[in-house]
Amino acid sequence: MAGRRRASGTRVVLAVCLLLVALVGCGGRPATDSARAEVQSLLDRRATALLDRDEAAYLRTGARGWFGDLRAVPLADWSYRLTGLRRTGDSAVADAELRYRVEGYDRAPVRVGRTLRLEPDAQGHWYVASDRPAKGSAEQLWDQGEVAAVRGQDSLVLGVGQSAARLRAYARLADHAVPAVAQAWGTDWARHVVVLVPGSLSDMAGLLGAPESSYRGIAAVTTGETGARAGAPADRIILNPDAYGVLGGTGKQVVLTHETTHVATRTHTTAATPLWLSEGYADWIGYLGSGRSPSQAAPELRRAVAEGRVPDSLPLDADFGFAGDATELAQAYEGGWMACRMIADHWGEVRLAEFYRAVGGHERRAGAVEGALKEVLGTSLEEFTAQWGEYLRAQLG
Numbered sequence: 001m002a003g004r005r006r007a008s009g010t011r012v013v014l015a016v017c018l019l020l021v022a023l024v025g026c027g028g029r030p031a032t033d034s035a036r037a038e039v040q041s042l043l044d045r046r047a048t049a050l051l052d053r054d055e056a057a058y059l060r061t062g063a064r065g066w067f068g069d070l071r072a073v074p075l076a077d078w079s080y081r082l083t084g085l086r087r088t089g090d091s092a093v094a095d096a097e098l099r100y101r102v103e104g105y106d107r108a109p110v111r112v113g114r115t116l117r118l119e120p121d122a123q124g125h126w127y128v129a130s131d132r133p134a135k136g137s138a139e140q141l142w143d144q145g146e147v148a149a150v151r152g153q154d155s156l157v158l159g160v161g162q163s164a165a166r167l168r169a170y171a172r173l174a175d176h177a178v179p180a181v182a183q184a185w186g187t188d189w190a191r192h193v194v195v196l197v198p199g200s201l202s203d204m205a206g207l208l209g210a211p212e213s214s215y216r217g218i219a220a221v222t223t224g225e226t227g228a229r230a231g232a233p234a235d236r237i238i239l240n241p242d243a244y245g246v247l248g249g250t251g252k253q254v255v256l257t258h259e260t261t262h263v264a265t266r267t268h269t270t271a272a273t274p275l276w277l278s279e280g281y282a283d284w285i286g287y288l289g290s291g292r293s294p295s296q297a298a299p300e301l302r303r304a305v306a307e308g309r310v311p312d313s314l315p316l317d318a319d320f321g322f323a324g325d326a327t328e329l330a331q332a333y334e335g336g337w338m339a340c341r342m343i344a345d346h347w348g349e350v351r352l353a354e355f356y357r358a359v360g361g362h363e364r365r366a367g368a369v370e371g372a373l374k375e376v377l378g379t380s381l382e383e384f385t386a387q388w389g390e391y392l393r394a395q396l397g
Contacts, residue, residue, distance in 0.1 A: 036085055039094055039118065042126055043080035051078050062128025069142040072149040073158060076103035080114070092118040092126070095134060105156055105194050106233040113137035138209035141196050154178035154192045161199030162241070170195055170239070170256070177257040181264045184285045185353055189264040195237045195256075204240050214322050219244040219255045222262040226269045235263045250290055258286035268360040272368035276315040280336025281356055284344065287337070294341070294395040298334035300327055302396040310389050311335060335392075342391040347377055 042061055049057035050067065058067050077100060084095035094116040099109035113134030118126045133139050141147050145160040152171030155178065159167045174193050182191055198204045205212035208221065215221065224235030237259040244255060261282040262269070269278050287297055295302050304310070311331075318324075319332035343352045355376045362368035370381050377384070 036082055039085060039092075039126065040080075040082045042118075042128070043082060043094070043096060043116070046128060047078045047080055051075060060127075063130065065128075065131055066142045069146040072147050073142065074103040074149070074156070075100060076106070077101040077109055079109075080116075088117075090120070091129070094118055101233070102156065102194060105190075105192060107190070108233045110233045112140065136209070139203075139206040141198065141207065144198060144203050144206065155195060156192070157195045157197065159197035160203065162197050167197065170197060170252075173253050173256045174237075174260065176253060177260040180257055180288065181260045181285055184288060184349065185261065185264045189267070190234060191264075192234075193237055193260050193263055194234050195239065197239045197241060199241065201240055201242045204238055207236075207238055215240055217243055217326065218322055219247060219251075220259050222259045224263065224266045226266065226271065226273070232266075235266060237263065250292070254283075254286040254290055254292075257288075258282040261285045265356065265360075268357045270360045270362075272362040272365050273356075273360045274314070274365070274369060275317045275320045276332070276336035276339060277356060277359060277369070279320060279333055280338075280340040281352070283333060283337035284340040284352070294338065298338060298396060300330040301334040301338065301392065304331060305392055305396040310392055312385070312389065314339060314385060314388065338392060338395065339388050342388055343377065345391075346387075351376060 046058060046061035049055075049061060050070070053071065055064070055067060058064070079099050080096040081099065082094060082096050084093075086093050096114050096116060098112050098114045100106075101109045113136070115132050115134045116128050117130045117132075119129040121127055133143065141158055141160055148159050148162060148164060148167060150157045150159075150164065150167040150171045152175040155171050155174035157167045157171045157174065159170075174195055178191055178193060182189075196207060198207055201216060202212050205215055208215065208223070218240055220237060220239045222235050222237050225232055237256070244252065247255065259282070262278070265278070265281065283297075290297075301311075315332040315335045319328055322329070340352060343355060347355075355372050358372035358376050359368050362371060373379050373381055373384055379387075
């Protein structure tokens with residue numbers, strides 16, 4: 001019996017060694033085409049099993065991992081494209097691009113980098129031991145735990161470590177935000193949102209691939225490609241459970257409507273759009289119907305005006321840095337909001353939306369605001385800035 005076990009073990013080791021040679025070549029040379037095809041086939045089977053919710057088939061391709069954590073997410077597509085293959089000791093590492101699409105929300109697949117560790121089994125076949133974000137790629141929500149899902153009328157809220165009641169409350173807020181944004185901006189956008197609610201600030205940072213210090217005190221952010229083509233995947237609104245959770249009902253609604261505005265305006269927000277306009281316009285829609293007066297919604301700017309420190313120029317992009325001074329950041333947001341509020345008051349809400357589109361329609365930043373001011377509002381940057389200063393004094397003085 002002992003002899004047979006040793007002989008059997010030798011055959012297994014030999015099979016594994018042969019498989020590793022086929023996979024990466026002698027001396028760590030690049031994988032052969034047949035080895036890449038074999039691993040791609042493994043990833044294809046794993047993706048199909050995940051889409052079919054076939055746990056037995058999924059386990060035949062490797063570790064269970066987050067199979068159950070993803071169960072509540074409505075997936076339309078899921079696939080891997082192998083981009084690299086290399087040996088690390090007795091195992092191997094596959095680099096892949098994961099493409100997935102949330103059913104009813106993503107018009108095109110989300111693409112993220114993943115690193116999969118492969119191990120040989122006793123029969124010499126490869127299986128997936130782990131599937132993690134690639135270096136430099138952000139985490140996905142299911143990397144952080146079991147995902148719960150709540151569908152609203154115009155929203156999908158996905159959360160980890162959140163109660164069903166809280167997710168339903170967030171869905172109601174999102175369902176209110178979507179038509180409010182559509183009424184002000186128009187209907188040339190998807191008119192639904194995907195909201196992600198991680199378990200902590202640290203987890204939020206993981207979803208954004210950034211240090212948590214960059215988002216401490218920030219209630220929510222929206223991810224997406226500026227100037228995105230019409231077929232781009234849906235944006236994601238990511239909530240900071242620490243900062244968003246302590247807001248009152250009105251504050252939560254303003255923030256979620258603000259972020260929904262970013263989703264709606266994404267295709268018209270380009271490199272030509274200054275942050276004072278994109279953030280100011282999102283705040284302008286966010287505060288519509290909130291009952292908040294300028295003094296209530298712009299306390300830092302009101303304090304500056306009261307002290308005789310009226311800004312002499314519109315906020316710069318650098319003023320919106322999350323890691324900078326909190327007072328300056330607040331004044332930047334408030335200044336952008338007041339500029340958009342002034343346009344709506346003096347030229348009308350329709351002209352405000354036209355101005356936003358006109359700025360984003362320029363190829364570059366230089367001259368974009370000046371051109372749109374002249375074309376849409378019939379004024380110059382100098383006149384507009386002076387008028388904005390007077391508006392601040394009148395509204396906040």
